Amino acid sequence: MTDTTDFQNLAPSAGQKFRQRTLPFLILAAILLAIPMTGPSRTFYTVAHQMGINVVFALSYNMILGKAGLLSFGHAVYFGLGGYLAVHAMGWIEEEIGLWGSIPMFFLPIIGFFGGALAGATIGWPSTRRAGTTFAMISLGVAELIFAAAFMFDSFFGGEQGISGDRMNGIELFGLSLGPIAEVYWFIAFWMFVGILGMWAFTRTPLGRLSEATRDNAQRVQFIGYNPQRVRYMVFIIAGGFAGLAGGMAAVNYEIFTPDALSLLPSGFVLIMAYVGGITYFVGPIFGAILLTYMQSMLSDFTEAWLLYLGALFIGIVMFAPRGLAGIIFGFFDGLRGAERGAFLKGWITSLVGGLFMLIGLIILVEVSVRWSNGYGEIYEPFGLHLDHASPLTWLLFLATTGAGIGLTALANRHKEGTT
């Protein structure tokens, strides 16, 4: 056997590469192509577009949080600045200023990418010199600073009204006028695919690997000849660029950008999306973005307390499933393939039922309390039950479900410890 075959044996086989790398992208492309054939509603498109934007945004956030180990509280700054630049560019295209008239609207996310990367290059220069708490604090300070500045520099940020534009101008590409929502779909789908592919490819580059090495052990990186500050800085710029790409997608989708887009709220939301999805997996933030965007748009129709559920979900994930949704999903399939399949399934189902019971308890508590606090005399009546805050049945139900939930999860945990 020669060395050549040996070193190739260390790398995944062609079949593995296809399954793990090519196939997921083919499936993604197939799904994106199939969605319009189902004749989706306007609401569906609206939510799906928001999902596409958030998927790219959350993945860009995970480039610094999950891969580089940098906790940022101000990632919306790069999303916002990239998006603002794109909205301005939209105006320049409309007025055909200089060469702008020859740039199709379709390419605005690229302008957003440059805006975000430029902002990352400027702000990252001081902030990425240190990792850890220092970096986190600076990111928070910068986010506040930019948000405050947004109300001072009106010509760029447009004050409270923001800056708006019209996407139906300039050269049409691929026959898309970008007018009807079904045409915007192709725009969002295309850039989401490009964004995911680009960020995934980045993880396979020397810099992408070094960013993980720097996260694991910044000191050792120095002694293999790399400057960890430079690694962090470059990753930060690229992450800013992809956040700006998402901003550019949002600019075309909404045709308006307001200072709220770069406030602490979206910065916190992207953190939650990435974390709930699972920051140790590349696909984690994609799951997180899809679920949380859905919750944001749909759950708010069902209950006014949806933010409470979001907070509870976040805390629950942080405490009990730190590898996020992706960790739960992949863990489930790993367990199914494992040796003790029966025991694993039993434990898993016990946990699931326990979790559901606790969720029911939480819902009773929250919904009854919200109505009680509002004081309109409204009563929470799920499935014909009459759950008044004064009725003992309510609190009995709450205690019973919560208690059962805690008991079942504890049982599942004890069982798990017993087997390992």
Add this chain to the structure above:
Amino acid sequence: MTAIALSLKDLNKSFGPAKIIDNVTLDIEKGERHAIIGPNGAGKSTLFNLISGLYTPTSGSVTLHGEEISGMAPHLINHRGLSRSFQVSNIFTNMTVRENVRCGVLNALGQGYAFWRNIGSNKEVQTRTFEILDRCGLVDKAALPASLLPYADQRALEIAITIAGGADVILLDEPTAGMSHSETERAVQLIRTATEGKTLIIVEHDMGVIFDLADRISVLVYGDIIASDTPQNIRGNAKVREAYLGDEDLPEEIA
């Protein structure tokens, strides 16, 4: 006299009032295997940190192949051909063994901070990574996460990362610490082959390893080099016996 690879001149390092390294002067020839021994707290690790750029000397100079490197950032010293290992395994725990070594190979092969190339498509990187893994006996564990390696293999990986970049001056900080007898023998063999033709500076407590490997030994006591000589002469040196070796039995014969 052959060329000097590494030269320390009047090197001092103080932390506040505590003087840890006290006027150390030492020349290490190209191709030499030089051991530094001394009791705990003598300043051996501090000396390594000064040479490799982790600390800046309070005064004095460190020259590598005639070029002043004291106060230079560690990665720049590494670019000039000096690489070090750590006393406590200092590896990339969330990566596989192969990826650990591959990270060590990248810079020397001019991969830089590239974000436009695929790491898997460079044949030279893959070949070199395999060579290093093979030399360090880690090929069959290449796909394991580094954090799951047994202790002795983690130490081997530590050495693998250190030599991966192809530096010609290698600093090893207690490479066999905590190893069993047979593991130590394997490690010594590994160090011998891995540093073939290179300049090696090694800190070690295991006297068997020292007298087996070293061409020359320096004895560091309270930040001061009290003797620097061949193993034969060090054994006979009364000052060394008194200051350090005291009650310890030295192997009578050099293997």
